[in-house]
Amino acid sequence: MVLSLLKMCAREVVSDHSSSQYWLSCVPRELYRALLEAAFTHCRPLAVGVLVQRWPERKLTVGGSRKAGECPPNRLCVQALLLAVIRGLTDKRCCLQMLDLSGLQCEDGRVEDSMGGWSLSVALCSMVLQARSAASRAHRRDGERERKRGLEAERDRGTIKRDRGKVGCGNSGEGSQGGHRVEEVEKMECRTNERMFPGDESVKGVRRRMEIQRRKTLSEGKSNTSSNNSRLCDQDWDEVVMVHVRADLFVNSRSWERVRDALSQPGPLRLHCRYLRVEELSAPSIASLLGLLPQQDLLGVDIRYSSLGVSGLAMLLPLLAPFPQLHSLRLHYCNLDLQRAQPGQQGALQDMSKGLSSLKRLKRLCLTALRLPGHLRLLLSSLSQPLEVLELPYLCLTSTDLAYLSCSQHAPFLRELDLSENWLDESSLPSLRRLLAQAESSLRQLSLCGCGLSDTLLGALLPSLSCCQALRSLRLALNPLSITGLLSLARTAAGIPSLRLLLYPNPLEEYEPGLPALPSSAQLLDWPLLEESEGRDMMLRLLDEVLKLRGQSRDLLVTSDLLNYSPDLTVDD
Template identity: 70%
Template sequence: MVPSLVRLCAREVVGDHGSSPVWLSCVPRELYRPLLEAALEHCRPLAVGELVQRWPERTLTVGGRKKPGHCPPNRLCVQALLLAVVRGLTDRRCRLQVLDLCDLQTVNGRVEDSMGGWSLTVALCSTLLQAQAATSRGQRRDGERERKRGREVERERDDTVKRDRGVERENRDAEGGVQTEYGGDGGAQACAERVEVTVRGVRRRMELLRRSEALRQSPDVSGRSGGPACGAERDAVLVRVRTDLFVNSRSWERVRGALGLPGPLRLHCRYLRVEELPATSIRTLLGLLPPPGLLGLDVRYSSLGVAGLGLLLPHLAPFPHLHTLRLHYCNLDLHRAHAGQQEALQDMSRGLGLLTRLSRLSLTALRMPGHLRLLLSSLSQPLEVLEMPYLSLTPADLAYLSSSQHASSLRELDLSENRLVESSLPSLRRLLSQAKERLTQLSLCGCGLSDALLGALLPSLSCCRALRTLRVALNPLSREGVLMLARAAAGMASLQLLLYPSPLEEYTPGLPPTPCSSHLLDWPLTEDYRVRELTLLQIQEVLTLKGRAHDLLMTSDLLKYSTDLAVDD
């Protein structure tokens, strides 16, 4: 792509920081955005800070979905941006009211010198604390000025009273008619004059207080007060920051402290990801977030159990736009019955029923055999994305799912690591028949599919007209079974990616007769490259014969193609 003239010029301008005082004084507001983009792209943190501190628009979006190959901003640039937001709170030239940092963080730190989700969350909380501290300092300065004004008024009043008393004594000595301060007509007149002076002092103080209060409450054209925040203004929100938060046990105290303090910055969380936190801490965190902005919650590696989930789920009801819920490895295992287990499951079901807009549900390693009906039947609307790896699903669970309201609306379905037996195939075929018009992603990794089971399932898979991604890795298929899968996949016009398992012939001797997914994952492959090349050549022949050699990607690489789904807006 050929860069535009504006981008080229912006890169040259921000590259010379010594000239920034010149172009900052005369650059039009329409060029601030391309200048900031150039400063972020070419790592110019000083230019980033100066532009954001004077930002002329109400909204600034730094994150957002970028084009493939686009690198996220450098860590120094992000830190300079956040510091500039704090400085802009007292800068009359800054009009910023909404800062959007969604999708700014990188995934798993894959880009060098970039800022991940945890680091960005900590940096944002530090920014909130700095803004609150700046507000407190301004409040103290303003209070000190008020106290100085009060002392000056007191001194002025005392001087006036002393001066009037001196004049009064001189008059009395000259006339010789008054011997005491309050005796006769002269004393009464002096007393009245002193009361009048005192009243004038009190009125002056009240006038000064009313004037200072009016100055504090009257905003300028930018919507900001003329001076530092004070009084009730310490609770006023000047900039709303929209972002994704990642909180774990190490950052929990900092995040809670930052969200609980009043100040000019306010965090609005779009997607919240928490790790290693108990249900009570997650509930507290949810209570500190503004309800309208939260779209998704991702809970991982937290020992919640059935009771913890029953406690947590009702607290998601106040978030009206929540459409994504992910629960990964939350220490829930129902293979053994416990006292109060059924009541806790009922609480979980009622909590899910309160989420009226839920469309994406991901449950990983919540071993709940035979309880899928109880869990999903309370949902008021059908799900579009359902992920259930390691859920120990039974044939009864699949039978319920195939006849439920969710079957015909599913776009993405993940049944990985749920062992499929022959009695499960009728329900799975009926489920695929219900979802064939909308299903775009299907994962059956590690489901124990043999050549015979796969052959019985392929006709139903071939009917899925919208299917784009099919994952069947870690299943015990022979080379003939893999080729049978390749022929069926090549006949599906919509399919773009097939993740297939390595054939049993490519493993070293000693593999169990009916290997499970853990065996196939850990067992070494043969070092004879000719065995692996034979499979690749036969797959390529199938794709070439079907005319799909260029638009269908078939691979057995588990490391490159992850089963994790991207978060959508």
């Protein structure tokens, strides 16, 4: 990779933090972006801090979609950025008004010193609360300074009045005799006051007593006015937002209270959520969280490992309707087991269907392990527009469900389809072939992992797969195929010019003896492979020959590794 001259210079500039006080004073605003990218790339958190604290533009975007092989920002750099945002609130050189951190989190555990979604969400909420506390302290300090200045000004005005009074008495023209007369009059007034107000020894003279009473009344009025003004200022200050922060939030039972406080308390930073992912939360907690989110920003909701039940999900779905931009809904392992009939179950399903119909812009729907056999028509037919992404793994689909899906409004528009871990047999094969025929022009990703596809079933399905010329990803892991069936699959995959990833199953010949005739995906996953590598090397050579004959050996990744293939290969160009 050849670096441009700008990137090389930016790397040298941010490498020495001791010189930052010199180049920050003269660097033009057009170079701030290049310097910040260099600071992130080469892990210079101090440079990140000084750049963000005086960011010269209204918007700053960090994160977003990363290119293949590009590392996410270092944890220290992300923390320096968040601290600099707080410091920038009091820096007059900072023009930042919108901070976009969407996609900044890294969920790949193999990347060291990166920040995952949960850690980033906690750090963001802590930043919002710290900014609120810092602004509150600064506001109280400013109010105290204003109050002291007011008291000093009042004391100065009182001193000036007393001085003027003394000067006026000295210039009366009566000389010393006038002065003696004034003193005698004051003594007489004092004696009169002592007789009239024996308990008020500090007040000397009626005029003086009236003046003190008038000042007391005025000071009370001023204090009431200042307190009212202070309350108004506090109210206005609470509503002022200096920087809007947009990010993806990952919330679980440990971080729920902090996220709730950050979203509910007003302050100089306002948190906006693009994609919300929640884990291990009850339906009421998720409902209260949805009520705090700004409605114009939320694009997707991902609920995982939460025991919602049909009634809980039916309660949550209507709460998603007010979000006009919501186009993605994912439900993973939410305990919706409908294989056993329960009282009120059908009514709750009707409520779920009505809730889904209220999501007018829904394009992606994922229902993982909800166990809804025979209910697919009830759920999907209520949607007002066709889906583009449909993920139904571990759903216990029946042939009736597949028959509906192949004739539904969604079939011609599907770009991604996941039917993994749904057992397919000869009765469901015609519906699946009809479904592929409907989606052949739009389908980009297809996953049929663990569906029990034998050589015979796959052979009947391959003609339909060969017609899907737009496919970029084909996943068929954990299916009981032999080497012969695997080579047939490779020939078909090599004939799809757009295909970039083929995830194939280990052939049955590579497993140790003892497997059943038609093993399940769980058995294939747990059964040990043969330690000898000769058979595997021969199979890889045969695959390579098939791909070379088709001219696909360079652009197509063929792998059986379930964990280490790159999902970036499936992204559209």
